[in-house]
Each structure stands twice: as C-alpha cells, then as structure tokens.
Amino acid sequence: MPRKAPSEFGPVLRTVLVIELSVSNREVLDEARRWATGERGEAGPLTDLVGVDLSPFVREAIMTGVHTMRAGDRSGGQGEAD
Numbered sequence: 001m002p003r004k005a006p007s008e009f010g011p012v013l014r015t016v017l018v019i020e021l022s023v024s025n026r027e028v029l030d031e032a033r034r035w036a037t038g039e040r041g042e043a044g045p046l047t048d049l050v051g052v053d054l055s056p057f058v059r060e061a062i063m064t065g066v067h068t069m070r071a072g073d074r075s076g077g078q079g080e081a082d
Contacts, residue, residue, distance in 0.1 A: 018058065032057055 006020035023029075033043040035057035 016062075021058070028061075031061070 007016065007018045009016055029046065030043070032049065032054055033046060034040050035054055036044050036048055036052050038053070038056045040057075040060075
C-alpha cells in the first residue's frame with residue numbers, strides 16, 4: 001500500500017508513523033538542541049545536530065503535547081484508542 005501522507009495512522013500496528021516532519025519554530029529548535037545524544041541534556045550548536053536521529057525528542061514532544069491537550073479536554077479522552 002503506497003503511503004499517502006508524511007504522517008499516518010496504522011490501525012493494525014496501533015501506531016502513528018511519522019515519515020516526514022519539518023518544524024522551524026524557534027522554541028522547537030531550541031529544545032531539539034538538547035537532544036543530540038538521544039536524551040535531554042545541555043544544548044549544543046545546531047550544526048552538531050545535522051544527521052542526528054532526533055526520534056527520542058520527537059516521541060517525548062508528542063507525548064508531552066498529548067498530555068497537555070488531554071489536560072484541557074473535559075472528557076479526558078478516555079477509551080478513544082480501544
């Protein structure tokens with residue numbers, strides 16, 4: 001099955017697959033600078049991030065965002081992925 005979007009939901013795998021993502025927000029870049037080793041640490045120069053796998057940062061950012069969104073959701077988002 002050909003991919004149709006840079007991010008997709010795979011119901012069989014029960015996962016969100018991010019194939020391509022580009023974010024140029026300054027706050028995101030500042031935080032990403034802390035993840036060159038795969039864990040949050042001291043910020044390094046952006047040039048040190050070229051080619052670095054930032055998947056751990058992206059996972060943490062998504063989970064933090066989900067928790068923040070659910071905190072503002074009065075229904076609590078219960079049972080949606082069941």
